[in-house]
Amino acid sequence: MTGVLHAGAVEQVRRLVTEVPGPRSRELAARRAATVSAGVGTTLPVFVERAGGGVVVDVDGNSLIDLGSGIAVVSVGNAAPRVVEAVQQQVAAFTHTCFMVTPYEGYVAVCEALAELTPGTHAKKSALFNSGSEAVENAVKIARHATGRQAVVVFDHAYHGRTNLTMALTAKSMPYKHRFGPFAGEVYRVPMSYPFRDGLSGAEAAARALTQVEVQVGAGNTAAVLVEPVQGEGGFVVPAPGFLRALADWCAAHGVVFIADEIQTGFCRTGDWFACDAEGVVPDLVTTAKGMAGGLPLAAVTGRAEIMDAVHPGGLGGTYGGNPVACAAAVGAIETMRAEDLSGAARRIEAVMLPRLQALAARYPQVGDVRGRGAMLALELVQPGGVEPDPVLAGAIARACHAQGVIVLTAGSYGNVLRFLPPLVIGEDLLTEALDVLDAAFATLLS
Template structure:
């Protein structure tokens, strides 16, 4: 029997360059999902809640660099990083070494009961890395949603106010309060209300669709806050510097600084939700850095710890200290193993210059995507920064005009890429955005191959509907 060929025309025994022991090549030896993955899906359906979904039902047995290998031996190019989590790869040596050493020492004591150095070290790193030179303090948690909730707690306690301003197209999490902050109903909010009060939504900046410059978009938002909420009532304004689930919406230059200026002038706090944009993802340590924005509070998670659950709120020291002792915390917050992973991930980011790597990914991706856009008017917009790039797909002849969202093409394109062994993600308020979050350690060759698959799939799908 002839051995199945890989995407590069070699056999599965090819000696392609390996990262963490895993060859960096796409290889399909079964259909996707394969027989072993289908067996696991059958088991899953008996015991896993139906509300927990998976985009691609292939079950992973190992991953590293820019490759995910499934239980059937297929190797897929990873352009999703577990939603911006594994920026340093899935098994970065510094993360593995730190975690292994910590597990051998102890796995948990609860920092609120008997503290440990790793928690303090992570807080020291975050004080140095987050925007601004002011005195900062940090509290550690488990997830991005938990960080956001606690940032709101700090803001309300420190200001003595209750109103919180969020923006159109926002995504901040799946807990009760963060669902209130999140804009999109399905699948995040449907049937889960009522939601907490004193959360207000205003328009943000969406240059592709609103055509406004940063100053005009900010003026629109500020007017609505002043008229409908009252500046004197606002505890905090929270925004993702580049909106993630909303479709990688990058606000027009000047929008964020204008919102910060308004907040400072009116005694409200500015919270930057950097859960998805943080830790070199956009080519800076934090996306706020691009315009010199200095938040009062920063929320972090995802890329912070190489895949282990850890989150943080870092803020001005006087704000973080405004909360009474015992008012912040949690049993697992700042778990010692997760802290060790974070220290290893930050070390990897520095030593491998992953900020620079993000810029190289942006240049490569935008160049290739613009080549596709030149022949495919269905690509309405290309946007994002660093290793956080998206295309918004449209129907130029659609019923809503030349920018009509095209979720049908978006879904078909994602499925076509998945079938050929390339993991891509969808996003956007209308489900018409294809987003790319490759590991920042991915090789240029592997990234190019993933884009080749995308280009070929787009050619076929648009030809079929021409």
């Protein structure tokens, strides 16, 4: 596996020429502090000058290995040639008309691609939006309208966004919900399949969750069950096999809309086009964003045509939803995924990374669980001998990696998960070097 280094792309090396962050980044951080809300957080305060392939270059000239992809967004790279060319052509033609006023072909082309690529062979339609939160919120609107019901079932450890409704759908309080209420009603939370912590089979975990729905909500009152096929911010929790299938079957039996939030898992990230594909689960509605458009803001709800058409004309939309430049980027990104077999690339990334992560678990009892799929992998860190979360260690290892020029992210309801989301075009040499840095961080902190 080698990264695709296109003409004009940044050199694919890790290089530290200053401390991280360097002096120029610190100057910009001071300007940021004076004018940007403190409520906007930063994982690593280096200011980016250029990026591509598997590296990010900061304003001090440091070249960092990227294991975050802007939170699973730049799967095709930060400046993929097909994306750049499509965007340049579209910007030169027009940047906006509003699809609800005067439509354009790019929006239709994206919806055609979504109909082809998302799970299932049934007739599908889509509506385009700007962000994952908007997509989830509109999926709930569509499900409620189509069923005439109001209740929405979500899961422990879920993350679905930062708008008022999606904060209600999200499980974790700090930082997402703390002091932002009151939240939208008719949202009901049930236990997620979390094999490391519950030890249940998929069927057992589903029975536990669905019994709670039937007792506390009622199937006849439930508009939708909303689930991430692999949880993202919740800590890359992979449900036990059969859990998703049982949820989908229950929804079909009771006229409930089954919504798969594939915003972080979609578009080749897990080694399939969508994470639901691994078990052959076909959702009624799928929400997408992040990796779809190569870094430009675009999101979608895609689903069964009869459900999507249930909403009255004018009930869905937004001024910028399906912006023509973002649609052009999505067409270029999807072409890249196809041409470069990025689903296969994700599987090859897993083949490189997973054995190294498992070796860490074998050496250090602080690694309680290694999990994930494709290029969406994680370590859950705990106190040795149990499952007590260790967020302090997770933060320390992340900072040690940052100081050595490797971007890693943390996650999890307890803040104790190291998550890895490399661009799907990263080279194996960079992956290996990043894992060496991770190994050294563990050795330094735990020796």
